[in-house]
Amino acid sequence: MRFYCLFCLMIVAVLSLSGCEKPDSETPATVVEQGEAAIQTEADSDLPIAGMGIMVGEVTPDSALVQVRLTETDKLVDRDVKGMPGVVQFTLTPVSVEKSEAVKDSPQVIQAAADHDFIARAAFTGLKPGTKYECKTEIGTTAEQLHAGPTAHFETLPGPTLAETVDFVVVTGMNYAKFHGDQRIDKKQHLEENNTKLPQPYAGPDKNLGYPALETILKLKPNFFIGTGDNVYYDTPDKPRAKTIPEMRRKWHEQFVQPRYRDLFAAVPTYWEIDDHDYRIDDGDNTGDHHPTPEEGRRMMLEQLPVAPMNDEDAKTYRTHRVSKDLQIWLPENRMYRSPNAMEDGPEKSIWGKEQLAWLKQTLKESDATFKILVSPTPMIGPDDLRKTDNHCDIGGFRYERDAFFKWLKENGLDQQNFFIVCGDRHWQYHAVDPSGFEEFSCGALVDANSRLGRKPGDPKSTDPKGLIKQPYYQDPRSGGFLQVKVTPADKQQPATLSFLFYDEKGKLLYQHDIPQMKK
Incomplete structure (x- = not known):
């Protein structure tokens, strides 16, 4: 009887496979x-x-x-x-x-x-x-x-004469190797550089589709998407890391072939910046004779991303866009023009370079947008890890330029004109308020396996050991996610409003901060 039942089950299985084969999710x-x-x-x-x-x-x-x-x-x-x-x-x-x-x-x-x-x-x-x-x-x-x-x-953007509701999302940290569980990642090195053990890769049945946060973003139907850098990781894994043009291109191919990217970008336009991992190496500047070279990093940005017309080799990678009557955004270039990280901090040390800084000041002064947002690839307030020296908020980094810029903003009344900073780079979300009064919103890592707990104000291993920075929001527990920014025009009942909304990768709202237009 046992053999007869087994034979029947085998027949049913064969008929099932031949008659109604289940499609392979990766076909x-x-x-x-x-x-x-x-x-x-x-x-x-x-x-x-x-x-x-x-x-x-x-x-x-x-x-x-x-x-x-x-x-x-x-x-x-x-x-x-x-x-x-x-x-x-x-x-x-x-x-x-x-x-x-x-x-x-x-x-x-x-x-x-x-x-x-x-x-x-x-x-x-x-x-x-x-x-x-x-x-x-x-x-x-x-x-x-x-x-x-x-x-x-x-x-198309509404432009300077139209006051319309506009919203966009900001992301960073799209680490393909961590999400998919690349076994070549050095776990010891990861712990030293990220202050946390390497998280487990994504294990959901929809893994072949790519990052869940992309599907969440698509459901929100934003007007546009900003990748602030670390859009790919040439140096993850570090051994081997991408050094040649074919290897660098491969990083972009494996990223954008994921179905959720294809779905999102067919419906939502993009703006792009690059940071260290998709320029050269972790915390990299323009020194050293290793590959990728600065020229190779710039070439890949202009080739792989729609930031300039084809073959426009002289394109400026820093730019500003007047989104609507109420909103203007600035997208600075934080890698290509910087001084060496090891240089002593002072008036000659710069992330932006003289030409870009002059452009930034001029365009900020000329703008009459209700809200002005600097979308920086790297943080200006933080706090950050004490060991780092490549950002505006880092001790021994580029604080002189940051402090001088904040002083200039105050002298020109920009602190009274709804100026805010949004940043990428850091793998955790936060809302930080500098002692100067300026506010920064960190979008955090898009990929959950690339997220970590951050440094809090007062942490002796942070760039703010005295706890001078205030943080109304600090992401805990860690998770992947993104930042949504929304501008609502004024009506008869209320002034124009700028909203910052932090989400996890599944779409759970973690924190919201609404800022009404400041009266002049």
């Missing part, structure tokens, strides 16, 4: 559908696809960049997503009932070639402020053989 078809990448069948295996989706960047009231990378697959093969030459046709149209007015320079056909890592990037100008657009793509080996590619949706 290309499932991933492609979620990311809206072009579907590649076996018969079309010689045609390029957009395995990393589509990305919109550097949106202004009247312009935008849109990019697609042509690939052979839509998943990792031997730790990479191999590129493929071809062309991409970008067609941009406004999403409205009346589509009579054509978009300038649309469609555009752009070559995807090896020297630019098979990335095609279109630059659109002459757009209307506060308008929703759809960018459809067609891809192929030649302009005569095109098939459907991914589609992106975005809205």
